Amino acid sequence: MAEIKVRDLRKEFGVGDDKVVALEGVNLDISGHVFVSIVGASGCGKSTLLNILSGIETPTHGDVQISQDGKPAAKGYVFQSARLLPWRTVMDNLLFVQKDRSEETRARCQHYLDMVQLGDKGKKYPGELSGGMQQRVGIARAFSTEPDVLFMDEPFSHLDAITARTLRAELQNMWQETRKTIIFVTHDVGEAVELSNRILVFAKGGRMADDLAVPLPFPREVADPEVAVAKANVFRTFESIGALAVS
Ligand SMILES: Nc1ncnc2c1ncn2[C@@H]1O[C@H](COP(=O)(O)OP(=O)(O)O)[C@@H](O)[C@H]1O
Ligand SMILES: [Mg+2]
Structure with a gap:
């Protein structure tokens, strides 16, 4: 607790x-x-x-x-703006903050993208997403490290x-x-x-x-x-x- x-x-x-x-x-x-x-x-x-x-x-x-x-x-942190790395895909933005790139880690990242309803957007770049979607990625990223x-x-x-x-x-x-x-x-x-x-x-x-x-x-x-x-x-x-x- x-x-x-x-x-x-x-x-x-x-x-x-x-x-x-x-x-x-x-x-x-x-x-x-x-x-x-x-x-x-x-x-x-x-x-x-x-x-x-x-x-x-x-x-x-x-x-x-x-x-x-x-x-x-x-600890995890979500800011006022998503602060994504624009040159990385959505999935790579999540992977960037992980300890490893194992299959298990990838599956966990995918799970949190699914949770914010962006399960099919892993290969997109942040610039291709709306502001709301970018903020969702930021939220998925924060949850994906399981703070x-x-x-x-x-x-x-x-x-x-x-x-x-x-x-x-x-x-x-x-x-x-x-x-x-x-x-x-x-x-x-x-x-x-x-x-x-x-x-x-x-x-x-x-x-x-x-x-x-x-x-x-x-x-x-x-x-x-x-x-x-x-x-x-x-x-x-x-x-x-x-x-x-x-x-
Ligand atoms: N890095 C900083 N340097 C100087 N003053 C700051 C700094 N950060 C915040 N302040 C001041 O501290 C006060 C509280 O700011 P802040 O915590 O950002 O308020 P809030 O998030 O409630 O709007 C404000 O008067 C702000 O100007
Ligand atoms: Mg403030």
Whole structure:
């Protein structure tokens, strides 16, 4: 089981007059097969938190531990854009991040391409695919290394609404089937409520303003009244912290 422990986390960028406090006094415990969303307005430290959790950034102060059954956890990352290598085929983009090129590894990559409904596109180049398909390849690539914890930073924010909706449903299925721990950053409250069992609301200055459970069954229908109530709860938190200008 994956476990994430964050203690008294602080992150500053720059010095003197240019100093920015991106995160302040963040404490967090996450464990097991959960889908946790981090929501908040632009600039409130969401990406910084994800980058520290995934090891891309180091904290100024505080402690972060991410383990899987007591050992260091394997991590995966999906970015806002797919960041594929344009000169490699779809299958080669997945193979590029693997430890070996064995038949078993190829079969695993094919399995995750099938899961994102791109099983027949392995020989295509990224430039031949739509934006939504490219993001699917990025998601398949992240799952294909079978990480214990998957970090996703606004992965659907560049897609049109219909495509984003389809990809959310696919991601939800993949999360259920693979039983990974997913930490998902978004500025879209509806998206967070549709996908997560827990929502961390961040406020300006990088403080965690609320930690909400969303104990509704999956799959969730956007039109479901209980989903609307959960959404209203998150917006109430934003209102109480004076941050309703969520874009
Ligand atoms: N590498 C960096 N250098 C300087 N300031 C940064 C850097 N990364 C982020 N920041 C600042 O830290 C704050 C939080 O940024 P970020 O984590 O990207 O917010 P979010 O993802 O919620 O939009 C912002 O004020 C941003 O300008
Ligand atoms: Mg960000």
